[in-house]
Amino acid sequence: MSKIAEVKAKVEAGKSKLVPGLVQEALDAGAAPSEILQAMVDSMGVVGDKFSSGEIFVPEMLIAAKAMSKGVEVLKPLMAGDGSTSLGTCVIGTVAGDLHDIGKNLVSMMIESAGFDMVDLGVDVPADNFVKAVNDNDQVVLVACSGLLTTTMPALKEAVQTIKTACPDVKVIVGGAPVTPEYASEVGADGYAPDAGSAAVKAKELVTV
Numbered sequence: 001m002s003k004i005a006e007v008k009a010k011v012e013a014g015k016s017k018l019v020p021g022l023v024q025e026a027l028d029a030g031a032a033p034s035e036i037l038q039a040m041v042d043s044m045g046v047v048g049d050k051f052s053s054g055e056i057f058v059p060e061m062l063i064a065a066k067a068m069s070k071g072v073e074v075l076k077p078l079m080a081g082d083g084s085t086s087l088g089t090c091v092i093g094t095v096a097g098d099l100h101d102i103g104k105n106l107v108s109m110m111i112e113s114a115g116f117d118m119v120d121l122g123v124d125v126p127a128d129n130f131v132k133a134v135n136d137n138d139q140v141v142l143v144a145c146s147g148l149l150t151t152t153m154p155a156l157k158e159a160v161q162t163i164k165t166a167c168p169d170v171k172v173i174v175g176g177a178p179v180t181p182e183y184a185s186e187v188g189a190d191g192y193a194p195d196a197g198s199a200a201v202k203a204k205e206l207v208t209v
């Protein structure tokens with residue numbers, strides 16, 4: 001089994017203690033950080049499918065997510081930008097009622113690497129807290145809202161509308177598996193991205209045009 005295949009298998013199995021070492025071994029064997037990251041994202045897809053089919057339950061999903069987060073910690077320094085320029089501050093969070101943070105953390109990492117200073121509000125963030133963070137921090141030019149559940153799409157809409165009403169000069173970007181470009185524009189977001197890499201590209205585009 002290749003090192004990357006081992007990383008993928010151990011993330012799926014939720015082996016938090018083994019994953020960081022295996023990620024390092026995959027790097028030492030010459031694998032690109034993006035390749036290892038994609039393998040771990042694929043693992044979460046497998047975990048989600050197993051959950052949907054009733055093969056595993058919430059605790060197994062949770063330990064797989066923890067294992068992936070441990071692996072991402074090893075990759076983070078290799079994917080972050082050099083911090084030499086700043087495009088301004090980006091406030092990021094997962095919307096109210098939603099506890100999923102892996103995708104949000106990857107998006108945060110990539111937007112940071114594009115040249116933003118990040119203020120991460122975590123998960124389950126009420127709409128007003130995004131506004132408070134815009135007002136409490138210097139040079140906030142962008143707010144990034146993540147949502148992973150179809151049931152929290154109304155919270156995403158409320159977040160975007162609350163932010164745009166209170167802070168009309170700040171751009172808002174949204175994303176997450178159930179979010180579509182149509183939904184993003186319907187709720188009044190300035191931008192949408194399907195994944196972390198394109199979120200960084202879109203973020204830069206939104207504040208530099």
Ligand code: B1M
Nearest residue numbers: 048098099100101102103146149150174175176177195196
């Ligand atoms: Co949950 N969960 N979960 N879960 N979970 C999903 C999302 C689900 C699809 C699983 C399934 O049924 N197949 C399903 C949602 C169904 C739906 O609404 N359509 C689901 C469910 C139902 C639930 C619960 C309701 C289960 C229950 O309790 N019965 C519950 C809800 C809790 C809550 O939030 N209130 C729940 C709980 C959990 C855990 C806590 C156990 C755990 C999360 C732990 C954590 O995040 N720290 C968990 C996990 C791990 C998953 C799956 C397996 C993996 C999610 C993940 O991290 N994916 C997930 C199944 C799946 O995704 N296939 C599932 C990897 C990550 C890199 O992808 O987050 O999509 P993703 O992020 C991508 C893009 O979406 C995008 O870029 C990212 C990277 O490229 N993106 C953005 C994300 N945010 C963006 C923002 C942007 C732009 C792009 O701009 C701002």
